[in-house]
Structure formats: structure tokens, C-alpha cells
Amino acid sequence: MKSKTILLVEDNPDDRELTLLAFQHGHIGNAVTLAADGVEALEYLFCEGRHAERDRSHMPAVVLLDLKLPKIDGLEVLRRVRADARTRLLPVVILTSSKEEQDLINGYTLGANSYIRKPVDFDKFNEAIRQLGLYWLVINEIPPSTQVS
């Protein structure tokens, strides 16, 4: 069995770095794959383009998805992930700054497993990321189909 990895889809380098630091803080040692926009995220998940050569049998244990992304936005990424049989059951956590009600509703409607709003306060942010890692990487059981492609 392969190790559980995380796919972090985030365009803001500050947020990317803070998130990685937060994982460190929370003692979450899992490998993190970075995608800077929606297109790259989809290429990774469907083994296309830049990621055409990667190991197809491997799928991340959880996707942390920002909503506001260049090219293809987070909600569209989610829609395509849910529309494809290979990724239909993949756990997707929306990690965003937005507290718009409509984003929440759209996220859950499209099949997000969780919706987390990034706090401005770094201590709170650390705590949120720690709990998130604990839950999705340790406590939660991954659906079998995500491991088979």
C-alpha cells in the first residue's frame, strides 16, 4: 500500500508556504503535491499534460482545494472531479478565504466533503490545518475506489 499523500491546490505562494508550515507544526509528515491552478490540479488527478507520466495507480488521500484559482476555478475543478468515475469518491476539502454563503452552498452541492474557511489569525490557522490533517489522513478511511484507477 502506497503512502497517503495530499494534493494542495493553491495559487497564492504565501498561503502555500503557510499551509506547508502548518502541516509541519501539526507534525503531519505526509507528502504534499502542489498544484498552482485548476488546470494543473486536473492534469495531476487525471494523469494528463505535465503529469502524464506519473503513477496512475496512485491517488491522493485528500485534496485541499482553494476556490479562487486562475484558469479553472475551484468549483469547476470539483465539478469535473465528481463527474469522473476515477475521482468520483475522492475526498475533497475546500480550503478558502471566502465566507460567501453562496460558495458554501455551491461547494457542498457539487460534492465537497468539507468546507474550511482559512482564519486570518495564524494560530487558529495552524489549529485548523492540524485538525484537518488528523481527520482526513489518520481518522478517516479512504474509499477503495480512489486507490484503483
Next chain:
Amino acid sequence: MKPCVLIVDDSLTVRMDLKEAMEAAGFDTITSASIASARRACQQGTFDLAILDVLLPDGDGLSLLQEIKATPGTADRPVLLLSSEDEVRDRVRGLRTGADDYVGKPYDVTQVVARARELVQRRRARTRERPLIVVIEDSPTFAAEMRASLEAAGYEVAVGVSGEEGLRLAADLRPDAVVADQVLPGIDGPEVIRRLRSDTALRRTPCLLLTASEDRTDELRALEAGADAFSQKHAGAPVILAKLAALLRTTRETAGAAALPSLLAPKRILAVDDSATFLGELCDQLRAEGYDVVAAHSGAEALELLGTQPVDGILLDLLMPEMSGQETCRRIKAEPAWRDIPLIILTALDESAAMIEGINAGADDYIAKSGDFEILKARLRAQLRRKQFEDENRDIREQLHRREMEAVETQALRELSETRAALIASLEQKNAEMLQANGELKRAKDAADSANRELESFSYSVSHDLRAPLRAVDGFSQLLLTQVGVQLDATARRHLERVREGTKRMGQLIDDMLSLAQVTRQPLRNEPVDLSAESLNIVAHLRTTPPAGRTVEVEVAAGLVAQGDRGLLRILLENLLGNAWKFTTKREQAYIEFGRQPPADGPVVFFVRDNGAGFDMKYANKLFGVFQRLHTMEEFPGTGVGLATVSRVVRRHGGKVWAESAVGQGATFFFTLADS
């Protein structure tokens, strides 16, 4: 089909005479010499009219009459009694038994034929179920077309191919309307109508004149001739039918007055004299003149006869035994139905006293008996003419009156339609104005919508983009503190802490502004909201922040329910209760109350009261403005957006909010949610 007449008379001469005359007039005939053979004919019921002698060898003609009238199959057949003039009783009895007319013997054959024809026509007109239209048209194609359309529309149709035939048909059939072509062989359409108009019996028949020409003057000529309506042939059957229907409708409405008898129809005269000799001679003279004469030997007989048969004129002897001429005259003139019948008094004596007596009794004229009947006939003619003229005058007056009414009605209709037209015009203008206003409204709404969309995308950016750099500032200053904190002196560390404080505050400010914008943008829902339950939830949440070194007593009135948007009302209560919680932090025994004012006129007033810091009422007007604060950050933290949000929520619900307070005395915030 030819009408059939049953002739019952024991005299062969009479039978042959009538048979010949009737057949010449277009009737079929059945003749019987006795009641027995007549009864057989009756049982077959094939006749349209019976001419019946009263005295028959095997019985009384009146009993046969009774049978005819009592048998359902023949009850509606007209019966003309033919009998000796001497028997006034027979005449009265016959008419009372149900005879339709009575002709005295010796009879005038043309008169019998005329009466027979009229009786048959009357029955036909009476039993007609569908309106009968006489079409006078020489073109077989158009005639057939008209017949087909009219019959399809439920009319009965008779077609005459010339003006003369059309007039004969009209006279025979008494149709409900005549449709005549303008151009006909022989007499043309306008002439046909003119002749119809000059016949008293037919002048009311509605006439529609058709023309093939486009010339408008044709219409004038048609109307001049007396046509009621005019139509062009090529207008088509539907137009012609519609005009005809309208014509029949208007005639039906005005057909109240009884139809006048034809001027040319034979007049019936009642002659009354006690002297059989004079009466006989008078009757002969009048019959020779073409009158149908009914003879009575006394005043009583005369009244009896009048009761059974209408007459056109009365000749009355002044000197009679029993009921005198004056008395008879008075009784006749007292009867409304007989009053208008011209009455001429006859007397043997040319004395002025008698004349005056007669005139006083109501007679229309007076004449001395003599062997010279020419004067009498002339006077009678004059009286009948006068009566005819009077009738016609009355008729004309009625028509004039009707026309006047019609003119008034037309005027009213025109005014109505003008008013209606004006109304429609103003309505249309209003409509156009409304459409324009709607267009403007739509443009304004579009502009507002686009502004709203812009605001939305702006809020989204604020929410997402402004927070990200803040997080970076906070995150990296925190990292700096943990990484190099030990190497920094206390001042530098405090500065870094200040940076973090600033970012937190800015984050709070952004969140508050977003929720304020949300309050304005979100569509308002309308549902019953349990304010008491919401308040208790909020207070429970507030209590999770431990009240450092103080007790907070909160009292929430039970059963406070309002109509409104649950989400917004929750935001409102969160702000008011949150403020109360915040501004009582310096009280060791804090007290917060949520309740409603005692019922009064106007909307329900809710309030949130606390015993906290309070504020100076002279700043009350600043209370609900955005970023307005009455306390320093050191005293009480806050962004100055909360009460602005409260004010917007209340305003969106159509209510009001205000506050009462004094420094150090706590504060009470009141709000209503709707004006009604």
C-alpha cells in the same frame, strides 16, 4: 303545393260555382253534399280550409263545425260558414262555435275566394315555424345560391323570378321579409318595394334590395323606394344574411301595433233595421257595391253580431222597437273595441232633433232614409275612407314616434361610441405611457442589478483577496516571533505583537463589513421567527466566553414571535445582545433583558435593556452610523459596524430602531419590525 278547400253544400249549383271559382284561384277542391260524406273527407284531414253550409239535408252544419274544431287533426283548419243572411242566430252561433268567418247568402263569389285565400294565408303564417323569405331574383344561379344560404341559416324560402310573381307571392304568403334584386324583367326591384309599401297589409314587410352595381346612388334610390336595407350582391351571402337578420330583429321589436287590413280588402258592413223590406234592399245595394253585408233586425242582434265578428262600418236605423237606435249607438260607442268603427245613423225623417240625438249618441254621420242609395253609399265610402286615413295617420304617427325614438337612440349610441372611442384613446395613451414607464423602470432595474452584481463581485474580492495578505502578515510575523523571538528585545517583540493585533482587527473589520453588505443584498424572506428561542441560543453562545469575575443575569420574555427573515433577525439580536454583553463587562452583577413593551397602538415594540456603561444621549444620532463609536478601543473593543447592521436589518423589515440611555445608567434599545 296547392291549398285544398273542402266545400260542403247541398246545392249542386253552389258547389259547382265555388269549385270553379276556387280552382281558378289556385285551390284544389273536395266537394260534399252531405254531412256524412264531408265527415269522411274530414277524417282524412287533407283540406286546408272548409267552406260549410249551415243547413244540410242530413243535419246541422254547425255540428260538423264542432267536430272539426274538436278533432286534434283538423282543429286548426279555418272554417268559413256560408248561410242564409236571414238567420242572424246561425251567424252568431256559427262564429261562437269556432267558425273563422261567415259569408251570408246570396254570396259574392269573388268575396268568398278572397276570404278563403286570406284564411289559408293567415293559418300558414301562424303555423310557420321558420321565418319565410320571398326572394325576387331573375338569375337562376344567384337565386339558387340565396336559397341554399337562407335555408342553411334556418329560413323558409320562396323564389319569384319577376317583380310581378314576387308581389303575388308576397300577397299570398305574407312573408317575414322580401329580398328583391334591383334589376328585374318587367317591374324592377324599387318598384316592387314601392308597391309593397303602398299596400296596407304588406307595407310593414321588411325589404332588402340587392344590387350588382358598385354605384352608391343605387343605394339612395333603393332607400328612396322604401327599402329597409341595401346590400351589394358581391358582398356575399354572410353579409346579406347578417343584414337580413338585423332587419328581422328590428321589425320584430316594432311589430307591436296590430297589422292594418288591406285598403283594397272587402269591407264588412253591419246593417241594422227593423224593417225587413228596407234592410233587404239596403243589403242588395251594398253587396252590389262589393261590400260584405251582415244584416241585423234589432239593436240586440246588432250587439250580438258585433261580439262575434269584426266589421268595418255600421249603418244603424234610429227608430226601432225595443232597443232604439240611439241606445244601440250609445252602447256601441261605449265599447272600446267598437268605438272607432264608423257609424252612420239612418232615419226616415229628416228632422234636426233626431239628427242631434243621433250625433249626441256618438254617431259619426247622419243620413235620411230614401230610395236613393247613391248618397248613402257615398257617405259610407267617405266614412270608411276617413277611418282608413285615421288608421293610417295613427300608423304614421306611431312610425314617426318610433323614428324619433330610433333617432334618439341612435344619437345616444353615437355619443356612447364616441365616449367609448375617447376612453379607448386615453386608455391607449395611458398604456403607452405605462409601457414607457415600464421601460424606464426596467432600465433602472437593470442598472441596479448590474450595480448589485458589481457590489457582489467587490464583496467577494474583499472577502477573499484582502484576507489572504492579512493572513500572510500575521503568519509570517508569528513565525518570526517563534524563530527569532528570543533574540529580539522586549520593544521589538511588542512591535511584532502590535502588527498581529492590527491584522486581527483588520480581519474583524472585513468580516463585519461583509455581513453589513450581506444584510442589504440578501433577498428578504418572510416567515414567523421565534425571537425568544433565538435570543436564548445567542445568550447560551455568549456564556461560552466566561464572564470574568462577574455574574450576568439574562431575562428573555417567553413567546416573542415576529414575522421576518430568520437570518437577518438573528444578526440583529446577536448584535444587540452582544453589545449588552460587552458593555456590561465592568459590572459585577450584570443584568440583560429582552422583552416587549405593553401592547399599544401601532406596531409591537421590542427592547434589549442592560445595566452597562450606557452613553450620552447627545451622541444618540451617531449611534447607528457605520464606523461610529462612542467608546475607545481600550474601554470596549469593536468596529463600529454592529449598530449600523442592526439599523439596516430593522429598515429592511419596515421598522424603526432607537435607544435611550444615560452615562453609567445602562442602555435600552427599542425596535419595531413593521409599520402595520
